[in-house]
Amino acid sequence: MSRQALSALTRGTVRGVRKETPDTFTLLLDLGDRRTPADFMPGQFNMLYVFGVGEVPISVASFRGEELLMHTVRSVGTVTNLLTRLRVGENLGVRGPFGRGWPIAEAEGKQLLVIAGGLGLPPLRPVIEEAVAKPGRFAEVKVLYGARTPADLIFTDEYSGWQAADGCNLLLTVDRGGGDWKGNVGVVTTLFPKAGIDPGRAIAFVCGPELMLKFTILELMKMGVPAGRIFISLERNMSCASGTCGHCQLGPFLICRDGPVFSYTKVRDFFPREGV
Amino acid sequence: MHFAGAKGSISGLILNLQRRGFTVVGPSLSEGVVRLRELKGARDLASGVVDVQGSGSYALGGESSFLFASVNGPDSPKKYLHPAEVELSKFVDKGNGVELVSVFHSDRKYAFFGIRPCDLRGVEVMDRTMLMPGFEDPVYSTFRDDSIFIVVNCTRAGENCFCASMGTGPAAESGYDVAITELPENLLFSIPESNMGLFQGIELRAATEEELREGEEMVQHAREKMGRRISENDPARQMCAALDSKVWGKVSEKCLACGNCTMVCPTCFCNTIVDRTDLKDGSASRIRVWDSCLSKDFVYSAGGNPRQQRTARYRQFVMHKFAYWPDEFGTYGCVGCGRCITWCPVGIDITDTVNSVLKDQQGAAKSVEARPDV
Numbered sequence: 001m002s003r004q005a006l007s008a009l010t011r012g013t014v015r016g017v018r019k020e021t022p023d024t025f026t027l028l029l030d031l032g033d034r035r036t037p038a039d040f041m042p043g044q045f046n047m048l049y050v051f052g053v054g055e056v057p058i059s060v061a062s063f064r065g066e067e068l069l070m071h072t073v074r075s076v077g078t079v080t081n082l083l084t085r086l087r088v089g090e091n092l093g094v095r096g097p098f099g100r101g102w103p104i105a106e107a108e109g110k111q112l113l114v115i116a117g118g119l120g121l122p123p124l125r126p127v128i129e130e131a132v133a134k135p136g137r138f139a140e141v142k143v144l145y146g147a148r149t150p151a152d153l154i155f156t157d158e159y160s161g162w163q164a165a166d167g168c169n170l171l172l173t174v175d176r177g178g179g180d181w182k183g184n185v186g187v188v189t190t191l192f193p194k195a196g197i198d199p200g201r202a203i204a205f206v207c208g209p210e211l212m213l214k215f216t217i218l219e220l221m222k223m224g225v226p227a228g229r230i231f232i233s234l235e236r237n238m239s240c241a242s243g244t245c246g247h248c249q250l251g252p253f254l255i256c257r258d259g260p261v262f263s264y265t266k267v268r269d270f271f272p273r274e275g276v
Numbered sequence: 277m278h279f280a281g282a283k284g285s286i287s288g289l290i291l292n293l294q295r296r297g298f299t300v301v302g303p304s305l306s307e308g309v310v311r312l313r314e315l316k317g318a319r320d321l322a323s324g325v326v327d328v329q330g331s332g333s334y335a336l337g338g339e340s341s342f343l344f345a346s347v348n349g350p351d352s353p354k355k356y357l358h359p360a361e362v363e364l365s366k367f368v369d370k371g372n373g374v375e376l377v378s379v380f381h382s383d384r385k386y387a388f389f390g391i392r393p394c395d396l397r398g399v400e401v402m403d404r405t406m407l408m409p410g411f412e413d414p415v416y417s418t419f420r421d422d423s424i425f426i427v428v429n430c431t432r433a434g435e436n437c438f439c440a441s442m443g444t445g446p447a448a449e450s451g452y453d454v455a456i457t458e459l460p461e462n463l464l465f466s467i468p469e470s471n472m473g474l475f476q477g478i479e480l481r482a483a484t485e486e487e488l489r490e491g492e493e494m495v496q497h498a499r500e501k502m503g504r505r506i507s508e509n510d511p512a513r514q515m516c517a518a519l520d521s522k523v524w525g526k527v528s529e530k531c532l533a534c535g536n537c538t539m540v541c542p543t544c545f546c547n548t549i550v551d552r553t554d555l556k557d558g559s560a561s562r563i564r565v566w567d568s569c570l571s572k573d574f575v576y577s578a579g580g581n582p583r584q585q586r587t588a589r590y591r592q593f594v595m596h597k598f599a600y601w602p603d604e605f606g607t608y609g610c611v612g613c614g615r616c617i618t619w620c621p622v623g624i625d626i627t628d629t630v631n632s633v634l635k636d637q638q639g640a641a642k643s644v645e646a647r648p649d650v
Contacts, residue, residue, distance in 0.1 A: 011374065054549075237575050276582070
């Protein structure tokens with residue numbers, strides 16, 4: 001796996017900006033070194049650099065078949081706030097890709113559960129697109145996605161395509177309904193009884209806030225999905241993304257180097273665990 | 277091969293190293309503390325300086341006829357191999373996009389002269405992280421690749437030393453370029469064949485059996501006099517199981533989370549990359565500075581702060597050395613140098629912490645055994 005040096009940086013030119021929710025937006029980027037989304041594996045991440053300010057780790061949301069690199073960002077701090085101001089034609093720095101992605105080959109022929117909470121969806125989008133592009137690669141795909149409110153749901157334009165794909169099923173939920181929302185209300189695990197999960201042949205790819213991960217893992221295991229078939233993507237503060245700054249240490253693992261995607265079996269002694 | 281030489285021979289050795297292009301770094305007195313600094317010559321060495329260290333204290337006391345009389349000061353080779361501040365790269369915005377101006381580069385090569393065996397092991401520990409295949413750090417590897425290590429075996433144990441129980445000293449077993457044992461009258465040199473050239477023009481003779489025995493006895497004496505130790509030989513598994521020990525809370529009540537321990541630790545590598553901008557030329561430099569897992573915001577991210585509590589951060593510091601590093605690399609992250617004990621402003625003793633955690637853990641295990649129905 002090729003890695004970009006700490007001092008290197010690729011110029012990314014913004015070709016499109018899409019507002020997902022009031023605080024979340026998607027950047028479509030063209031890379032100066034001619035790399036395409038095919039050079040970034042689902043589940044990997046890049047460091048996006050705002051000149052003179054700093055970098056943030058953001059997961060790769062694009063699918064290998066697409067032309068532009070895609071990053072979906074929620075504006076929560078200095079760097080991400082500045083990223084929201086980028087307009088078409090402007091530049092930013094891109095360093096990556098980093099980390100190990102989703103074990104897609106392992107999911108072949110299985111019932112793939114794609115479980116996302118909030119901004120946990122972008123790193124799973126290329127997995128879903130993979131299923132859409134190659135029907136039959138997985139026995140079945142269940143996308144279970146939860147957000148805080150209906151207004152916080154992202155990638156809404158793509159749902160019909162996902163739903164229409166062969167063997168693919170999308171279930172949505174929100175923590176708080178309201179408006180004309182007629183769908184499920186409750187945390188993402190409340191979708192489990194309705195999803196037709198087959199613990200014997202299910203494999204789960206899960207990404208979301210730590211609390212959501214914790215309860216999703218608990219519920220899946222309670223249903224009989226073995227720990228070895230639960231894969232989670234973890235997020236921590238990152239500075240170097242190259243395994244040398246220590247910020248993303250979780251027990252004996254560095255999330256940027258050994259993750260961000262882990263088999264739950266591998267990290268269960270240290271996650272979820274308070275203060276580790 | 278083992279040789280003996282006069283104490284004065286180190287002048288020639290330092291000169292030879294300089295002629296070969298090395299920046300020679302060794303123990304040198306600065307403002308009442310023995311620091312690792314560049315040596316212009318043997319005169320800059322802290323010869324005869326004796327240090328007295330305690331929990332949270334450092335002082336100089338008395339004189340010695342020995343060249344290498346002090347043990348570790350606050351600096352380790354980390355200061356040079358993984359500098360506290362280094363510019364990784366520099367960019368400039370000329371209006372039509374950001375251009376890369378420069379990346380880190382250095383031709384400097386260091387000879388670490390008179391460092392102790394624990395520090396040599398400390399470098400080897402840091403290698404695991406900084407030179408991991410595929411993840412080699414550009415700064416560390418640049419300096420490390422060209423460094424050589426002239427190690428001095430310890431014949432006096434410092435008050436805070438516990439290398440004997442970590443298996444990292446008081447004598448260097450391997451990995452050195454030259455190892456020196458200082459006897460009262462002269463110096464013993466252990467020199468691999470390939471490094472004999474460093475002694476060009478220096479008068480050496482084969483060491484006698486008696487001299488070698490004397491050297492070994494002096495090292496053994498240091499080993500026996502070492503006051504501090506970790507109570508278990510290989511405590512990693514027990515430590516790993518002790519995340520919930522109540523000892524963490526008790527010890528960290530004293531901790532100020534100042535990060536001194538991590539700064540002086542020869543194996544702590546944590547850092548942060550910051551941007552420094554210059555209005556004059558419109559440039560931004562990406563600067564890497566040391567950071568500490570004791571800092572409150574070290575792991576803060578949009579998702580929250582997983583180590584909000586000081587107890588969690590202190591536990592991270594100790595567990596990284598005694599549980600996580602062994603799990604990750606099969607080697608301990610602590611080399612028993614004792615610096616974190618000396619430079620802790622409130623005198624927290626890491627050997628006390630680890631031994632208390634182990635004791636608490638053994639107590640907990642016993643109480644479970646005593647209740648077979650549990």
